[in-house]
């Protein structure tokens with residue numbers, strides 16, 4: 001379309017709805033249900049899953065989010081995700097929408113309304129609409145949004161063959177922003193795009209001191225040559241709920257291929273000499289990284305500890321003590 005052919009129509013509400021529906025036809029999405037405190041309820045038509053443009057989360061990135069999984073009709077590890085959500089809210093100076101219990105209840109009931117039994121729940125808190133200023137508008141009402149969708153999916157070869165990653169050229173976030181799950185993912189987005197443009201699967205941040213950070217929306221961990229499961233300290237990386245849970249569950253592998261579990265600074269050179277490198281996160285769970293910056297990790301094949309940790313995670317998601325029944 002040339003610039004001169006753009007028609008600026010004055011739209012009425014029906015036109016807007018029709019155009020929003022047309023947008024979803026051109027680019028279909030599989031979102032099952034959306035709760036919005038601003039709409040005052042749940043919608044299932046993706047055309048209606050909208051926010052006012054002046055919401056501070058939209059035009060200044062002043063919002064936070066988190067994601068939990070739905071497995072066999074149950075929500076996995078929601079309390080850990082809510083703990084992190086509240087921490088992110090506090091550090092972002094965001095007012096909560098109601099209490100933790102009320103937000104948890106909305107999350108569970110929106111999941112029930114979606115009917116989805118396997119997928120993901122992503123929820124956001126924003127400082128609300130009311131101006132285009134840098135600080136939130138006076139009297140802005142916090143916005144709370146919950147999206148129920150199929151979740152992110154990754155190629156099967158990530159698990160069977162392993163991933164290939166590169167050290168990103170983008171700088172790592174400073175600690176405050178790294179540990180806060182805010183809607184400011186520019187470094188993460190650019191890192192993943194850069195890796196894809198290079199024909200690779202993802203990137204890895206390294207900090208100024210030469211210690212390993214994390215990947216785009218996942219943590220990384222290592223198994224040393226003598227079998228220690230090693231994870232970076234949670235200072236320059238998001239405290240991943242998957243990582244924290246696995247560091248605990250992995251104790252059951254000590255003596256069965258794992259000789260210890262450590263959370264410490266990991267110099268890049270030590271990391272490159274690891275036997276296994278792992279990608280950890282709610283969506284990916286546990287996937288082996290077999291190549292980093294063109295060089296193999298270990299023997300360049302998925303290793304046994306990645307598989308053992310994936311099994312532990314899947315077992316915990318199926319039948320552990322961190323599941324909430326959804327009242328469909």
Ligand SMILES: Cc1ncc(COP(=O)(O)O)c(C=O)c1O
Pocket residue numbers: 067188214215216217218219237238239240241242243280281282283
């Ligand atoms: C930057 C970043 N690091 C790590 C993770 C992994 O966290 P989790 O295991 O809670 O999914 C995520 C995903 O939320 C992330 O966005």
